[in-house]
Amino acid sequence: MWLQVRTGPDAGTAVELPGDRPFVLGRQQGSDLVVRDARASRQHVELAPAGDGIALLRDLGSANGTVVDGVRVEEARLEGGEEIRIGDVVIAVTTGPPSRTQAERMTAGDDDLTPELATPSMVRRLVDQGTRRARRAALIAVALAVLVVVAVVLVVGGSGDQDVPEVVDALTPSTMLVLTERDGRIGRGSGWVLDADEGLVVTNAHVVNQGTKFRVAGSDATTAKPAQVVASNPCEDLALLRVRGLEDAKTAPLASGDSIEQGESVVALGFDEDDEVGDGVGSTTGVISQTSTTFRAPSPDVPAYEQVIQTDAALNPGDSGGPLADRQGRVVGVNAAARRTGASGRELENVSYAIRIDRASRVLDAMRRGSTEAWTGFTFEYLTNQELFDRNLPDGLEITGAIPGTPAARSGVPVGAMLVGVDGRRVSNTLQSFCDAIKGRKTGDEVVLSVVAPGEAQPRAVRLTLA
Numbered sequence: 001m002w003l004q005v006r007t008g009p010d011a012g013t014a015v016e017l018p019g020d021r022p023f024v025l026g027r028q029q030g031s032d033l034v035v036r037d038a039r040a041s042r043q044h045v046e047l048a049p050a051g052d053g054i055a056l057l058r059d060l061g062s063a064n065g066t067v068v069d070g071v072r073v074e075e076a077r078l079e080g081g082e083e084i085r086i087g088d089v090v091i092a093v094t095t096g097p098p099s100r101t102q103a104e105r106m107t108a109g110d111d112d113l114t115p116e117l118a119t120p121s122m123v124r125r126l127v128d129q130g131t132r133r134a135r136r137a138a139l140i141a142v143a144l145a146v147l148v149v150v151a152v153v154l155v156v157g158g159s160g161d162q163d164v165p166e167v168v169d170a171l172t173p174s175t176m177l178v179l180t181e182r183d184g185r186i187g188r189g190s191g192w193v194l195d196a197d198e199g200l201v202v203t204n205a206h207v208v209n210q211g212t213k214f215r216v217a218g219s220d221a222t223t224a225k226p227a228q229v230v231a232s233n234p235c236e237d238l239a240l241l242r243v244r245g246l247e248d249a250k251t252a253p254l255a256s257g258d259s260i261e262q263g264e265s266v267v268a269l270g271f272d273e274d275d276e277v278g279d280g281v282g283s284t285t286g287v288i289s290q291t292s293t294t295f296r297a298p299s300p301d302v303p304a305y306e307q308v309i310q311t312d313a314a315l316n317p318g319d320s321g322g323p324l325a326d327r328q329g330r331v332v333g334v335n336a337a338a339r340r341t342g343a344s345g346r347e348l349e350n351v352s353y354a355i356r357i358d359r360a361s362r363v364l365d366a367m368r369r370g371s372t373e374a375w376t377g378f379t380f381e382y383l384t385n386q387e388l389f390d391r392n393l394p395d396g397l398e399i400t401g402a403i404p405g406t407p408a409a410r411s412g413v414p415v416g417a418m419l420v421g422v423d424g425r426r427v428s429n430t431l432q433s434f435c436d437a438i439k440g441r442k443t444g445d446e447v448v449l450s451v452v453a454p455g456e457a458q459p460r461a462v463r464l465t466l467a
Contacts, residue, residue, distance in 0.1 A: 004098045008089035022048040038164045038285040039064040039087030063314040161327040167267045168283045170329040174252035175281045177271040180211025190270035190322030196251045201241045203321030205232045208239040212401045216243045217277045231367035235374045235435035240367045255330035257358030268313040270322030286313030300382035300430045307359040309333045315352040324354040373442045375467045377406025396420035406467045421450030
């Protein structure tokens with residue numbers, strides 16, 4: 001069985017499947033067949049021999065899926081004659097080596113067109129060939145004319161748009177892997193460089209919530225550098241880290257809010273949740289579905305975002321905090337969340353959200369000036385109702401730690417305590433309930449937390465000045 005690439009930068013490439021081992025297609029160098037498409041995952045799909053000229057296709061948990069004959073599949077039986085699509089790359093499955101067409105031979109420069117005998121049938125064939133040559137010449141002339149028009153448009157319009165690989169290359173030095181640690185447990189997220197000179201890296205607050213110690217690494221770095229939390233705003237889901245020694249990093253250029261347009265192409269960059277230090281930046285592409293909407297289906301650890309971009313660029317666990325960029329390589333949003341199911345429970349595909357850069361910039365500017373909102377310094381676990389019942393805990397947020405140097409770290413509240421209220425307002429087991437209770441409170445404001453410590457039945461009041 002053979003594969004022939006029909007579209008994309010490697011169109012025309014043909015390869016025979018081995019009969020004794022699985023064959024992997026993916027974006028990562030080292031795959032048996034490298035698929036050069038931004039929507040291809042590092043290891044996207046596997047074809048395993050099954051005997052009798054049959055191969056079994058298995059999707060390897062790819063972000064954007066594998067399509068066989070127009071249908072997205074997890075597994076499929078290939079017998080020859082099928083078409084596999086990964087992103088925009090179409091790959092034909094054949095039972096034998098693909099033969100070159102007459103047009104391919106002509107393109108390759110083969111000279112087999114001189115007749116040995118001018119029979120009527122050969123004359124007719126020569127006329128057909130001359131007609132094809134004329135058509136080909138006409139097509140070339142039209143293509144050249146189109147190229148001239150495109151060149152004129154680009155020169156006159158000055159769009160400055162880049163191809164996806166150029167955008168990825170430009171923003172790779174600005175995209176960071178964020179590693180969190182708490183009690184020996186490692187968490188992962190992404191971030192991007194707001195100011196390389198000052199060592200400032202942006203990520204999501206829900207990434208910071210995973211730990212009390214932090215490290216940051218750029219693409220292909222050999223080690224991760226320690227990072228400190230400058231500030232966090234859990235209800236805006238933004239956090240700012242400071243990292244020393246980002247000499248090889250690059251400040252990411254920012255778009256303006258009024259430049260964000262519905263339907264424009266965007267690139268989401270970040271690191272998957274299983275990436276390690278030294279792995280490269282991942283990317284997916286899509287378009288902006290809505291320029292400013294509300295994320296109305298928050299998970300327990302994510303608030304109800306306002307002024308967010310909706311895009312069909314796929315976001316995977318670990319991409320949180322990474323940049324969403326336009327085709328000019330400018331950050332238009334901070335990758336934040338993805339919806340997997342709709343209100344009816346039906347599965348959704350590639351419904352992702354990023355905090356608009358104009359809203360994010362206002363929050364980040366305040367953080368740089370030393371002001372934020374709703375930040376106690378505590379980290380939380382969001383237990384389900386069943387977990388609360390099983391552990392005989394009151395409704396609230398479980399305190400799992402405190403960021404060093406924050407008021408929470410000096411409060412004396414023990415790990416395992418339950419936060420059940422703020423200033424007399426109830427807090428349940430979601431971040432949104434906390435945000436509703438602490439709304440409007442910012443750096444320097446004093447709040448009264450209602451806390452139930454382990455082994456205690458009644459809440460006690462803890463006064464705390466917000467960080």
